[in-house]
Amino acid sequence: MRKTSPKPRNAFYAQSGGVTAVINVSAQAVIETCRRYPKVFGKVYAGRNGIIGALTEDLIDTSLEPTANIKALGHTPAGAFGSCRYKLKSLEQNRREYERLIEVFRAHDIGYFFYNGGGDSADTCLKISQLSASMGYPLVAVHVPKTVDNDLPITDCSPGFGSVAKYVAVSMKEAGLDVASMAKTSTKVFVFEVMGRHAGWIAAATGLAAEKSGDAPHIILFPEVVFDPAAFVARVEQVVAKHGFCAIGVSEGIKGKDGKFVSESGLVDAFGHAQLGGVAPVIADLVKRELKLKYHWAVADYLQRAARHIASKTDVEQTYALGKAAVEFAVKGMNGVMPAIKRKSSKPYRWEIIAAPLEQVANHEKKMPRDFITPDGFHITQKCRNYLAPLIGGEAYPPYKDGLPVYARLNNKAVRKKLAPFTIG
Amino acid sequence: MRKTSPKPRNAFYAQSGGVTAVINVSAQAVIETCRRYPKVFGKVYAGRNGIIGALTEDLIDTSLEPTANIKALGHTPAGAFGSCRYKLKSLEQNRREYERLIEVFRAHDIGYFFYNGGGDSADTCLKISQLSASMGYPLVAVHVPKTVDNDLPITDCSPGFGSVAKYVAVSMKEAGLDVASMAKTSTKVFVFEVMGRHAGWIAAATGLAAEKSGDAPHIILFPEVVFDPAAFVARVEQVVAKHGFCAIGVSEGIKGKDGKFVSESGLVDAFGHAQLGGVAPVIADLVKRELKLKYHWAVADYLQRAARHIASKTDVEQTYALGKAAVEFAVKGMNGVMPAIKRKSSKPYRWEIIAAPLEQVANHEKKMPRDFITPDGFHITQKCRNYLAPLIGGEAYPPYKDGLPVYARLNNKAVRKKLAPFTIG
Numbered sequence: 001m002r003k004t005s006p007k008p009r010n011a012f013y014a015q016s017g018g019v020t021a022v023i024n025v026s027a028q029a030v031i032e033t034c035r036r037y038p039k040v041f042g043k044v045y046a047g048r049n050g051i052i053g054a055l056t057e058d059l060i061d062t063s064l065e066p067t068a069n070i071k072a073l074g075h076t077p078a079g080a081f082g083s084c085r086y087k088l089k090s091l092e093q094n095r096r097e098y099e100r101l102i103e104v105f106r107a108h109d110i111g112y113f114f115y116n117g118g119g120d121s122a123d124t125c126l127k128i129s130q131l132s133a134s135m136g137y138p139l140v141a142v143h144v145p146k147t148v149d150n151d152l153p154i155t156d157c158s159p160g161f162g163s164v165a166k167y168v169a170v171s172m173k174e175a176g177l178d179v180a181s182m183a184k185t186s187t188k189v190f191v192f193e194v195m196g197r198h199a200g201w202i203a204a205a206t207g208l209a210a211e212k213s214g215d216a217p218h219i220i221l222f223p224e225v226v227f228d229p230a231a232f233v234a235r236v237e238q239v240v241a242k243h244g245f246c247a248i249g250v251s252e253g254i255k256g257k258d259g260k261f262v263s264e265s266g267l268v269d270a271f272g273h274a275q276l277g278g279v280a281p282v283i284a285d286l287v288k289r290e291l292k293l294k295y296h297w298a299v300a301d302y303l304q305r306a307a308r309h310i311a312s313k314t315d316v317e318q319t320y321a322l323g324k325a326a327v328e329f330a331v332k333g334m335n336g337v338m339p340a341i342k343r344k345s346s347k348p349y350r351w352e353i354i355a356a357p358l359e360q361v362a363n364h365e366k367k368m369p370r371d372f373i374t375p376d377g378f379h380i381t382q383k384c385r386n387y388l389a390p391l392i393g394g395e396a397y398p399p400y401k402d403g404l405p406v407y408a409r410l411n412n413k414a415v416r417k418k419l420a421p422f423t424i425g
Numbered sequence: 426m427r428k429t430s431p432k433p434r435n436a437f438y439a440q441s442g443g444v445t446a447v448i449n450v451s452a453q454a455v456i457e458t459c460r461r462y463p464k465v466f467g468k469v470y471a472g473r474n475g476i477i478g479a480l481t482e483d484l485i486d487t488s489l490e491p492t493a494n495i496k497a498l499g500h501t502p503a504g505a506f507g508s509c510r511y512k513l514k515s516l517e518q519n520r521r522e523y524e525r526l527i528e529v530f531r532a533h534d535i536g537y538f539f540y541n542g543g544g545d546s547a548d549t550c551l552k553i554s555q556l557s558a559s560m561g562y563p564l565v566a567v568h569v570p571k572t573v574d575n576d577l578p579i580t581d582c583s584p585g586f587g588s589v590a591k592y593v594a595v596s597m598k599e600a601g602l603d604v605a606s607m608a609k610t611s612t613k614v615f616v617f618e619v620m621g622r623h624a625g626w627i628a629a630a631t632g633l634a635a636e637k638s639g640d641a642p643h644i645i646l647f648p649e650v651v652f653d654p655a656a657f658v659a660r661v662e663q664v665v666a667k668h669g670f671c672a673i674g675v676s677e678g679i680k681g682k683d684g685k686f687v688s689e690s691g692l693v694d695a696f697g698h699a700q701l702g703g704v705a706p707v708i709a710d711l712v713k714r715e716l717k718l719k720y721h722w723a724v725a726d727y728l729q730r731a732a733r734h735i736a737s738k739t740d741v742e743q744t745y746a747l748g749k750a751a752v753e754f755a756v757k758g759m760n761g762v763m764p765a766i767k768r769k770s771s772k773p774y775r776w777e778i779i780a781a782p783l784e785q786v787a788n789h790e791k792k793m794p795r796d797f798i799t800p801d802g803f804h805i806t807q808k809c810r811n812y813l814a815p816l817i818g819g820e821a822y823p824p825y826k827d828g829l830p831v832y833a834r835l836n837n838k839a840v841r842k843k844l845a846p847f848t849i850g
Contacts, residue, residue, distance in 0.1 A: 179727065
């Protein structure tokens with residue numbers, strides 16, 4: 001007598017936190033892989049605007065999306081289903097929200113939960129993976145890693161980071177050539193601000209542009225190193241004397257010895273309001289004041305994390321592989337895990353996928369090791385370079401039409417609601 | 426009896442003013458084309474750091490550069506020989522400099538002068554083209570157009586503009602998708618500052634990203650339109666109400682009704698010094714103050730004009746064709762001209778090269794026509810779109826190695842000096 005297979009159950013997928021150039025590659029991988037296991041998965045529902053979509057029963061039926069659209073997610077930046085910044089509190093603090101999630105999951109026969117995010121989201125995913133035990137609702141929850149900040153533990157790197165790293169390295173190389181051209185009679189100092197409020201991974205990646213002595217960037221400022229204005233100014237002066245110009249990569253998150261963000265160190269508008277954001281102008285202003293040198297500064301902001309046009313092929317491939325692995329873990333019934341990259345060698349870059357328990361992922365931030373930063377605190381070491389270099393390897397261009405990339409435009413058709421409305425918070 | 430050909434004479438080439446993603450394509454075209462006329466041209470000498478190299482007899486012998494290096498200029502941004510911001514005064518005001526130029530040209534048998542720059546440089550090139558008549562030194566001077574500002578008259582567009590236009594359109598499209606993803610719970614307003622101190626061409630190009638209603642950018646701020654804070658804030662509010670978010674492209678050169686740059690409208694550091702540059706934070710601050718909306722802002726600065734990685738193929742092709750035409754004009758003895766693009770049709774884009782007399786080029790700035798801007802002053806018209814669209818057509822990727830573009834590194838060997846030193850100014 002044949003054993004009866006369990007009935008397929010639906011899957012829920014949501015994007016969480018800051019989006020990236022490749023978070024939709026995760027979505028593509030999850031959806032395409034689920035479609036390959038029709039005996040396990042029914043439909044894949046995406047949360048509109050992340051977990052908020054689950055709480056408000058605002059679900060997108062991805063089964064109504066043509067195959068070509070799902071495939072096009074593979075070259076489309078940002079969050080095609082919408083993301084959100086919303087962290088679930090603990091079960092004790094907000095039991096109501098967990099009960100609501102279960103109500104929505106039950107109403108739509110959701111048995112699988114794929115959460116695509118960073119460290120905070122891993123924590124949410126962990127809590128949800130415990131719903132089976134804590135609230136008696138059968139669910140397999142798998143975290144799909146994503147963060148440009150590269151601060152997830154265990155995994156060699158985080159999906160999204162390789163592409164932002166490539167963007168900032170290429171941009172620094174190009175702008176560095178520009179400044180070098182102009183330095184004789186004009187701009188001598190260039191400051192390029194990149195993301196990374198707590199960890200200097202992205203700032204470090206600007207350092208890849210310096211392939212030979214004298215190449216930009218000459219100085220990198222990391223959040224891991226206390227900013228010392230006098231030492232910095234002295235170094236800029238030395239670099240300009242030696243090379244004729246100085247290019248600086250700076251993390252938005254650098255702090256002074258008072259522990260405060262340098263970006264908040266005193267710029268005010270005409271009305272006396274503190275000006276928010278932007279460490280580059282502060283640094284450039286310092287250079288101007290102390291050294292009287294002509295400067296330019298750039299703040300890439302969202303441009304860097306949305307730059308699918310210059311994504312890393314390695315990043316795209318890893319992101320797809322991790323999304324696929326997440327689904328395969330779920331097929332095996334592995335609950336409360338995250339697929340992670342394990343590096344086997346750097347040159348050539350070889351890696352495999354392992355399962356990381358969410359208890360070890362959630363709320364652990366991976367900062368730059370001290371030996372990735374030169375002793376003087378102003379650049380990356382060869383060890384760091386060896387780590388970073390393979391992550392930006394290869395190009396993965398989107399298709400173009402009339403000079404512009406052709407990015408997916410999903411229909412995002414809603415699943416019919418079955419429940420009463422719910423107010424968040 | 427055969428007529429004796431005149432002896433070949435050397436050519437001088439210099440890069441002037443702000444560099445671009447494709448100014449080295451001009452250099453490549455000039456050098457490669459000169460090499461094809463050995464009976465006309467001896468060597469091509471490049472000025473190290475532009476015209477300053479001519480004044481100080483700091484010449485680079487491009488004949489010592491391998492063919493592959495010259496070819497690689499075709500995919501290398503910024504000025505490979507160095508540029509400068511230095512405008513020659515009139516003959517009456519500084520006869521000494523013109524006499525010095527002739528001394529250097531004579532010492533190195535320079536009979537051809539190719540000057541690669543924008544409007545100011547066209548003026549210098551015009552003055553130098555008159556040296557034959559004014560100071561009895563036989564010389565053919567041809568201007569090679571270049572400027573990201575796209576403000577040269579007569580020509581359909583300026584080399585360098587198409588690539589910066591493509592960069593800002595692609596960046597706006599990508600960042601717009603990012604903001605759209607985040608808007609539900611986080612960033613609702615995004616401000617993207619681009620270059621263009623006097624003309625709004627680059628800001629206009631961000632508008633190409635808006636292919637469908639609701640696409641970013643929703644608002645463009647041009648230097649041609651007086652900035653009205655109240656009208657702007659009201660529009661942002663409308664757009665956010667309608668689309669959930671608002672993306673804004675802003676030219677660095679917008680001015681208020683007092684005629685002052687908005688970027689200089691009152692940001693001061695902790696010591697009360699005016700902060701230089703950056704209209705994006707000022708605009709973002711205004712939005713935050715008036716509408717209490719969460720914002721992000723980006724300033725692309727040099728990144729936009731150095732972004733060879735996303736150059737327009739059309740721009741690269743036109744730039745090469747113009748450099749080649751400049752040399753061919755010189756071969757025909759045409760003095761005091763600039764090759765220019767004449768548009769024959771927009772769709773498909775067809776163009777030819779004509780000769781523009783420098784008297785009509787120098788010191789004429791081409792601003793955005795009023796009918797390229799919508800009546801409300803906040804976006805581009807279909808007419809503008811038809812003009813801009815072909816200029817960003819096609820991709821022209823540089824080669825990559827280990828994840829980074831491989832840009833030319835020239836040897837730039839100096840020509841032996843023959844004259845006494847000269848002090849500039």
